Amino acid sequence: MVAQVTVAARIGLIACLLSVLAAPAWADTVRVKDLGRFLGWRENALVGYGIVTGLAGSGDSPASAVTRDAVKNVLSRMGANISPDEVHSRNVAVVMVTAVLPPSAHMGDRIDATVSSVGDARSLVGGTLLMTPLMGPDQQTYALAQGTLVVGGYRFDAQQNRQQKNYPTSGVLAGGATIETPASSSLVNRDGELTFVLQDADATTAERIKDGINTSFGRRVARVTDAATVTIDARNVGSDTYAFVSQIENVSVTPDARAVIVVNERAGTVVAGGGVQISSVVVSQGDIKVSVSQDNDAGQPYTSEYGYGRGLYVASKKIETTQGQDAVVRLPNTTVADLVQALTQAHVDTRGIISILQSIKAAGALHADIVVQ
Known part of the structure; x- marks a missing residue:
């Protein structure tokens, strides 16, 4: 009885964590300083x-x-x-x-x-x-x-x-x-430009950094060189290079985050990033059956100058998890957090949840990268 309570408590904690982490990651803004470094600013x-x-x-x-x-x-x-x-x-x-x-x-x-x-x-x-x-x-x-x-x-x-x-x-x-020998880093290259290198290459994040810097200075000083590099014009800065750098570092942007699920099979934990979605799929493992389906509900048709047009459809997704004969849970949407909660109600242990997530990923219905530690 004690072992069952411990496993249930651990799975319940994981479900709560996933519910919190399922919120869209793009809702938070961070400083440019926390997303990378300037080329030339390095330790030796x-x-x-x-x-x-x-x-x-x-x-x-x-x-x-x-x-x-x-x-x-x-x-x-x-x-x-x-x-x-x-x-x-x-x-x-x-x-x-x-x-x-x-x-x-x-x-x-x-x-x-x-x-x-x-x-x-x-x-x-x-x-x-x-x-x-x-x-x-x-x-x-x-x-x-x-x-x-x-x-x-x-x-x-x-x-x-x-x-x-x-x-x-x-x-x-x-x-x-x-x-004994002083050292200094040269941030501005021969062309009078600063180069900001993203810690994680991402074209969307690089574009947002460029837009944030240009908005902060009120003119076009930054451009995207590639998915990991933003080049900034510093020719008109003069001797205030570090004041210029400080202003860039404190620009707030919204980085783009890819959907990731981190699995630690040794510890039996699953942590999902924000916005992890699951498409329609059915997974059976032993006596556990997971079903993700989508229903299209008809909406009010719109009116055009040529008469009535095609009606709108509202997609409604649900998850059904069954173990044995009586354990059936229905949920209104299809996120990893909801799936884990459904599996928890069906008394599936953490390793079973990991195996199901890997199977859904292999079927192409899980739109996230799984990182196994």
Whole structure:
């Protein structure tokens, strides 16, 4: 009895969610800023190669030639002349350091860095990263990283026993990298134009963005290049480029949304986007029968100068779901939300609902994309 209540409650929650999500998505407006980015405004990856010291015997083993050479090179720069064969410490580890350079960065700004082991170190807990240059794809140094690692885990070995939590061979330097070379993004190209790139290519949304920008400025400054690109004329902006960009970013538009149903078969959940419609179809699965039909009701005929014309017809759709002999539900329209509610009343579990939706899609009666996670 408890299991039945739990399943029914879960299906009822899904039906309620679908009823809310079935409202047309196009009713909401969003800022242009939330629909994409300007070409040229991007982050850049940084990477470096360094050494972590201060480990309590959990670093790279003496068999690691890379670690011995790295320690030898560091000590040589400090004035100590030793050979790699003289390095036998397990308190050091060779690591790779990665960070992300923001689109606009000034000298002295601090950014986060991630440190991960390259050799056979067991743990980086308690370690300190020595000064490590972080380079971009052009091999130029943009930041220097140094500091104490924060590792969200541990590993302890004693007498062939091991205790480990998470992955202690990687850690984070919160604000541990300092920008040494300033970086800035150029938004305006040589022709004096801005290019806005949509996150999801859609011709209708691109046209609405163009219309919204032109309306905001009171003149034709934007044009659609393709389904993912809107080009904006910035030749008359002068030095107020970022004020111009800010005005564009805050233009409100109504993006076009395609109908999507997201199915998570492992968790047994179904989430539908707005405006998901089902055409006339009949699906039978075991003792479950789903019927979607359409009736045309005659309306008042219109009058023309040549006499009476053809009457109007009003389409009335309904869903019938039957399981066994007595479970019959009739609904006035044909959306995914209504179908799920009908199946819920027929005591169909979530996996059965997923299977029925996939069958209706295969029959060409479900006008939405099904994304299976």
